[in-house]
Amino acid sequence: MTENAPDTQRSDDWSTDDILRVEGLSTRFFTEQGQVNAVSDLDLRIERGEIVGIVGESGSGKSVTARSIVDLIESPGRITDGEIWFNESDLAEAVRDDHPEAVDGDFVDLRAVPERVRDSLRGSAFSMIFQDPESSFNPSLTVGEQLAEAVEVQRRASANPRSTRARTSSEEYSMSNFLLSTVLPSQRYVSESSRERAVELLELVGIPDPVERADEYPHEYSGGMLQRAMIAQALAGEPDVLIADEPTTALDVTIQAQILDLLDELQEETGMTILLITHNLGVVARMCDRVGVMYAGEIVERGHLTDVFDDHVHPYTEGLLGSIPDLEGVGGRLEPIPGNVPSLLDHEMGDRCHFADRCPKAMDECLEHPPEYDAAGSDEHAARCVLTEMAYDESRALPADYFGETTDGARDERPEESIEAQQPVEQPPLEESGGETK
Ligand SMILES: Nc1ncnc2c1ncn2[C@@H]1O[C@H](COP(=O)(O)OP(=O)(O)OP(=O)(O)O)[C@@H](O)[C@H]1O
Numbered sequence: 001m002t003e004n005a006p007d008t009q010r011s012d013d014w015s016t017d018d019i020l021r022v023e024g025l026s027t028r029f030f031t032e033q034g035q036v037n038a039v040s041d042l043d044l045r046i047e048r049g050e051i052v053g054i055v056g057e058s059g060s061g062k063s064v065t066a067r068s069i070v071d072l073i074e075s076p077g078r079i080t081d082g083e084i085w086f087n088e089s090d091l092a093e094a095v096r097d098d099h100p101e102a103v104d105g106d107f108v109d110l111r112a113v114p115e116r117v118r119d120s121l122r123g124s125a126f127s128m129i130f131q132d133p134e135s136s137f138n139p140s141l142t143v144g145e146q147l148a149e150a151v152e153v154q155r156r157a158s159a160n161p162r163s164t165r166a167r168t169s170s171e172e173y174s175m176s177n178f179l180l181s182t183v184l185p186s187q188r189y190v191s192e193s194s195r196e197r198a199v200e201l202l203e204l205v206g207i208p209d210p211v212e213r214a215d216e217y218p219h220e221y222s223g224g225m226l227q228r229a230m231i232a233q234a235l236a237g238e239p240d241v242l243i244a245d246e247p248t249t250a251l252d253v254t255i256q257a258q259i260l261d262l263l264d265e266l267q268e269e270t271g272m273t274i275l276l277i278t279h280n281l282g283v284v285a286r287m288c289d290r291v292g293v294m295y296a297g298e299i300v301e302r303g304h305l306t307d308v309f310d311d312h313v314h315p316y317t318e319g320l321l322g323s324i325p326d327l328e329g330v331g332g333r334l335e336p337i338p339g340n341v342p343s344l345l346d347h348e349m350g351d352r353c354h355f356a357d358r359c360p361k362a363m364d365e366c367l368e369h370p371p372e373y374d375a376a377g378s379d380e381h382a383a384r385c386v387l388t389e390m391a392y393d394e395s396r397a398l399p400a401d402y403f404g405e406t407t408d409g410a411r412d413e414r415p416e417e418s419i420e421a422q423q424p425v426e427q428p429p430l431e432e433s434g435g436e437t438k
């Protein structure tokens with residue numbers, strides 16, 4: 001404790017089980033069209049060793065949330081507000097003297113420490129896997145070489161104290177596909193033991209004949225095998241938190257299920273924490289302990305699986321549940337929620353519930369932007385919806401044409417014949433509805 005530290009620490013109220021606490025995170029993109037509110041006032045708590053899901057439609061802000069946590073937001077984007085507290089006593093010790101304001105108990109606010117400290121956590125504290133494994137590998141190096149180099153970089157880094165780690169540009173490829181161009185082969189750094197570890201990692205992620213496969217190039221791998229190799233790459237630094245951004249969307253359903261099983265097994269073996277991003281509630285049901293449902297840059301409902309699957313309050317969650325695809329393959333059809341994903345342009349968002357124009361239960365109350373209310377169920381259950389506080393009252397319903405013509409008729413439906421009632425209609429899977437990751 002320093003003289004400047006407040007008498008009561010906020011971390012006194014925080015569970016020591018929490019490995020990460022995101023508080024009031026806002027991330028904006030400043031584009032020619034205007035300010036895009038990609039993530040707004042988002043709170044997220046993740047316990048050590050749990051698998052937390054973030055689920056929502058394309059464009060709801062899931063990837064921006066993930067990239068904000070690992071400090072990968074690029075211009076014209078910027079985190080404009082919030083704190084990202086990471087619970088690690090060694091790191092807290094290391095930065096306490098120079099940055100007392102960034103430390104609260106064993107928690108460190110990653111936004112309040114110098115960039116080099118955040119950089120030093122990539123790969124070791126946090127690692128990220130993406131939907132598209134091709135972009136994480138250099139096509140002109142063998143998979144084994146690239147894994148060995150990732151191992152080497154992490155080894156050399158962990159020989160130094162966390163706050164002063166030397167970095168090389170080459171390690172970035174385990175984190176970021178768009179930094180691929182900076183990757184240079186640097187075989188002189190790769191030791192025999194790193195090569196052995198690379199083969200071990202391939203074996204760990206279930207790649208058959210890992211010694212031989214290590215000598216192959218990325219294009220010689222199938223999509224599922226390359227996804228496994230990317231997971232191996234992300235594990236090279238033995239991260240505390242693995243952020244998996246739609247890790248299975250590009251794969252066929254059988255392979256999807258295998259990759260999810262692999263993540264589950266790895267979580268159990270290593271005890272690492274996983275933040276799993278998906279637009280598929282079936283994946284959440286299979287994998288996660290807790291889940292946050294995102295809409296228009298906000299978490300609109302959160303809780304344990306039972307809260308969200310059985311006791312949900314938010315009509316958006318209800319709509320998503322009508323869209324659960326069959327993960328095992330047969331069918332796999334999704335019923336999209338009627339209406340369009342909202343514009344996140346600041347001047348078009350308005351100060352109302354952002355889902356109101358698609359909501360079959362929108363009432364006068366929804367013209368005010370709802371705070372997060374506690375909801376019935378577990379302590380963790382909360383929703384940004386007035387239905388936590390009052391029953392739906394048809395006499396207060398907004399007229400169907402209240403929001404004009406742009407809503408694809410979503411508001412023409414009355415609740416009794418709303419989203420669930422429309423299920424039999426065959427629709428293309430949400431995966432095909434586009435998004436920046438395609
Ligand atoms: N580089 C950028 N420039 C401008 N706006 C951006 C940029 N990246 C993201 N956005 C905005 O942030 C919003 C949220 O995007 P994000 O990628 O987080 O969505 P998502 O929930 O991950 O969707 P998907 O399921 O399609 O991956 C997008 O709708 C887009 O408007």
Ligand code: NI
Nearest residue numbers: 062063064437
């Ligand atoms: Ni995304």
